[in-house]
Amino acid sequence: MGGDAFVYLARIKTTPRELWRALTEPQFTERYWGLSFDTDWAPGSPMTWAERGGSIADPGQRVLEADPPRRLAYTWHTFTPEWAERARVGEDALAAIAAEPRSQVAFDLEPGAGTVRLKVTHDGFEPGSRVRGMVVEGWPELVSSLKTLLETGEPLPG
Template identity: 40%
Template structure:
C-alpha cells in the first residue's frame, strides 16, 4: 500500500515549521502537547515500533486501543503509524446507521507517515496519509482535518520552550 499505488488514494502535505526537528518531534509525540492541536483528544503511545497507539477520541475520555500500531519511529526524522477506522464517535459524526458503519469498517487500515527534515529556519514536515480506497469518507474527513491539525502542530512546536 503506497500513495503511488493507483488502487489507493492519499492525502499529502508539506509545511515548514520555525522550530528544530527535535521540538517538532516532541510536539508529535508528547502526550502533554498533542491535545493542544488535536482538539483535546488524539493519539498516545510510547512511540516504539510495534507499540499500540491509543486514542482519546473526545476530551476527557480514557485513551483506548483501536487496533493501531507504530510502524516506524526514528526520532527526530520519521514517525509512522496505522490510522484508526470508523470508531463509534466517527460513525455518529457521519450520521451513519449500523449497516453503513459495518460496510465502512471493511476498508483497510490506512497509515500516516511524518517525515521531518532540518531546513534553514526550522523543520520541513511532510505528512503522507495513505492507503484509502477510492471514495473513502475517511479520506474526505482527513482532507479537512489534517490541515487544521498541522496548523495547530506548527503553532504548538513554534511556541514550545
C-alpha cells in the first residue's frame, strides 16, 4: 500500500457471506452502486464493468485477489469517453484521469460480534492524483449506501 492510499472503514450489521455477495453479485451491486461486474471472480480473470447503459471492457481490468468471504481486490476501471459522458466528466478531466496509472481497490472483511468490519483500501495513486480525489468523495457515499442496503433492505436514495 502506497503513501497515497485511501482507506475507509465501516462496521456493517451483516454476515461476511452477505457482505461478500453484496460486493460481487449484480442483484446487490446494481441497487447500491448502479453497476454490475461481468467476471467469474477468479484471480487473474478479466472484469467488465456495466453501468448506466454502457460497459467498460479492457484487458487491464482484472481480479487481483478473491478469498471469499475475507478479501477481494481488483484493478479500477478504464476511463473511456463513453464512461465520461455517462458520468458527466468533461474532456479535460477525462484526459487528466485517463493519463494516470491504473489504481486498484481491496475489500477486507473481518467478522465481529454481530457485525463485519469492512476495510476499503484504494491505492496505486501518484501524488496529486485526480482519481484519488474522486474516490475520496465516492467511497464514503458508496459504503454508506451498501451498509444501509444490508441493514435495512433499501439503499440510500439516489
